[in-house]
Amino acid sequence: MPMRQLRVPLFWLASGYAGLVLILAWQLVRGHDLALERASDHADHLVQTLDAQLSGGLRRVESSLHQIAQRLPRAALSPDARGAHAGDVLSLLRSYQESFPELGQFFVWDRSGRLLYGTSLQPGSATLSEMGAQTALRVLRSDTKANILYADALDMASMSADRLAVDVYAPVRDGSGRLLGLVNATLNLAHFRRWFMEMDLPPDSLLGVFGSRTHKPLMQHPLDPGFSFGLSAGEAVQRRINAGEMVGRAHHTPAFDGLPRLYAFRKLEEHPFYAVVGMSERDALKGWHGELLFIVAAVVLLAALYGFVLMRMRAIQVQRIAARRQADEASALLRDALESISVGIVIYDAQDQLIMSNQAMKDLYQEIRHLLDQPGISFEDLTRAALASGLFPEARGHEEAWLAERLQSRRAASGLPYEQELRDGRWVQYSDHRTSRGYLVGSRIDITERKQLEAELREQASTDALTGLANRRHFMQSLESELERVRRRNTLRACVLMLDLDHFKRVNDQYGHAAGDSLLRHFADLLRDELRGTDTAGRLGGEEFAVILPGSGMEDARTWAQRLCEAVSARPLAWGARHIHATVSVGVAILSPDDGAADAALSRADAALYRAKEAGRNRVEMG
Structure with a gap:
């Protein structure tokens, strides 16, 4: 079989295979992007958590320092009164030290920068803390509105893995706002670091908190003083912090370990720090790598199936063409039969x-x-x-x-x-x-x-052949139906009339039966002229006729019958050169719900007809 017969299915099969490969490739790319997006979202969630926890802790620290500054006796800020107030002041400081695990050591300085009280250092020691106090005093004197001050982080070499330190200063002022001294505490960063340990952090991922001015690390997890998240001068996150961004994300490969990470950072709005979370790209793509292997295996398997399908298609095509030829022949034969x-x-x-x-x-x-x-x-x-x-x-x-x-x-x-x-x-x-x-x-x-043919048969079965009126059987059926309507009160009243042509036998004897038949047809035409659409007229036999008047009472029936009598008398039958005059006698009876059958009412009308005959004919009598 020529291969050109398979070109179209092969084209669609190849297109389907190529389309499937493209879809799988798109799925891989989309899955890669989604995995990185989820990791970036996770980093952003963690950095928001850090922000909330750090901000809450720092607000507690500031509140405690302000409370100490408020409760500290102003006389205790004089070097001469240190001995008198040392016990009370130290008791106050230690009470806060015990209540606030976020804080390490507490110190009180006079306005000259001399250490008056402390929970660890001896008064008068010349330490790094004193130099920080001097700096804090200068800033607070120049800015009378400042009510809290954070010192930059200490060098990494001066930190211990158990307790890191950052100084926080709160001013002590008199009623006029004049600076009287400082209350100083060190942050217990080891307490904050415990939060890091509780966070869901995948392998090779990092958490850290940095000073927003110097970018020195305050806390980080895992704790390793040998690196600083790759945030050396000029790198992505630091540049954006320096540019004033408060929150953001970055995909960055730090120089210190060469592992790409998805970073999220957020600057604490009320404090001079920012938090950074770096999620490992390798961990984020772990599930995607499994999907990649599965899809590659699927593509290879589909390629093998493609070759098998090609062979099967050739065999199926041969069978299909033979079956189609037989179906076409059968269809043509069926159509010819249907058309014939x-x-x-x-x-x-x-x-x-x-x-x-x-x-x-x-x-x-x-x-x-x-x-x-x-x-x-x-x-x-x-x-x-x-x-x-x-x-x-x-x-x-x-x-x-x-x-x-x-x-x-x-x-x-x-x-x-x-x-x-x-x-x-x-x-x-x-x-x-x-x-x-x-x-x-x-x-x-x-x-x-x-x-x-059925209509003709029905017509013959229900119609009088001579006059075209209902025959006796059909008329009696109609009368029974009308009586039933009276019984059901579907109609309030109805009358039946018996009619007989007067002296009809004389017409037959004098003019012949043909004239008699013509007179019967002439009378039937006059009768039809007087009928309403709901009325029924029938020939019962010979010159005897009957009429049903639905909805008519006795007086209405009398009026109708009298009008018919007048019409018959006034319109004789033209028979050749002669005119055959005729009259009709009528008996009227009303249908009663008490009538056992239609014959009962018809008998009353027949009796009334007999009285009309006895009374001289050409008249109407009521039954």
Whole structure:
């Protein structure tokens, strides 16, 4: 088989494979970015946690120093009074030292920078703390609004792994704001560092707190004085802090260990420090590396399957072409058979969309013939078009309700036959059957001739052949129906009339039976002229007739009967050159709910007719 027959499926297969590879590649890239984004979000969350914990701790520190400054006796700030107040002051300082684990040692300085009291150093010692106090005094004298001051961090060489130190100063002022001295405490950074130990920190990741001016490290985890997060002068985070950024993120590879990390930093709003968290990129991508191996293995496996599919496609294509040839032949044979029959056939799919219709179907429904040539159109759209053309008279005035009922019955599609009249008077018998696969096969048969024959038979069975009025059997059925309506009070009243042509036998004897038959037809025409649409007239036999007047009482019936008598007398039958005059006698009876049968009322009307005959004919008598 030529390979060109496989070009299209091969193209789509190759395109699908290439598309899948591209999707997997995109998924890898997206997964890589998402893993780094999650690590960056984690770092940002941790740095926010650091910010909250440090800010809260530092506010407690500042509050305690301000409380000491408020409670410190002003006389105790004189060097001469140191001996008198040493016990009280040291007791005050130690009480705060015990209550605030964030603080290390407490000191009190006079306004000249001399150490007066301390929880660890001896008064008068010349230490690094004294130099810090001198600096703090100069700043606080120049800035009378300053109420707290943090000294820069000490050099790393002066720190111990157990206790790090940062000095915090609070001024002691008199009522006029004049500086009287300092209260000084060292931060117990080892206490803060315990928070670091409790944080969820992956391997090779880092936490740290730095001074925002000098960028010297105050705390870091893991604790290793040999590095400083790679935050040497000019590196990414430090540059952004120097530029005034309060919060941010950076993807940075520090020089000290060469491990790329995702950094998040945040400057404490009220304090001269900033926190930095660096999450290990290698740890962040650990799960992604497993996904990468899985996808690479999947791509290799798919490539092997691709070759196998190519071979199978060639074999399947041969079978498919043979099957298609057989299906085409069967389809052509079926279509020829459908087109040759006189029954209209239409087929819809499971979604009720047209598949095909034969020529007989199109001949039956000329109004929508063009739509029956459009496979894919829905049954509902076809039916709406037929309704718009007025094809179904029974639906006029309530098209939507009729359509809803038609769609509902169609869902069952039981195969039962139904009859339907078309607007040109033709009748169609239709039936729909739904297959096990959901397809619907419908048949349509033109039954117009049969309906016409049935109508003729019904006409013959219920109509008097001579006069065209109802025959006796049909009239009695109508009378029984009217009596039933009276019994159910569907109508308040109704009358039945018996009518008989006077001296009819003379007409037969004098003019012959042909003239008699013509007179009967003439009388039937006069009778029809007087009838309303709801009235029923019938010939009971010979010259005897009867009329049902629904909704009429006795007086109404009398008036109607009198009018008929006058019409018969005034309009003789023209018979050749002669005119045959006739009169009619009428007996009237009202239908009663108590009548056991229609014959009861008819008997009363017949008795009234007999009295009219006895009283001289051409008159109306009430029964």
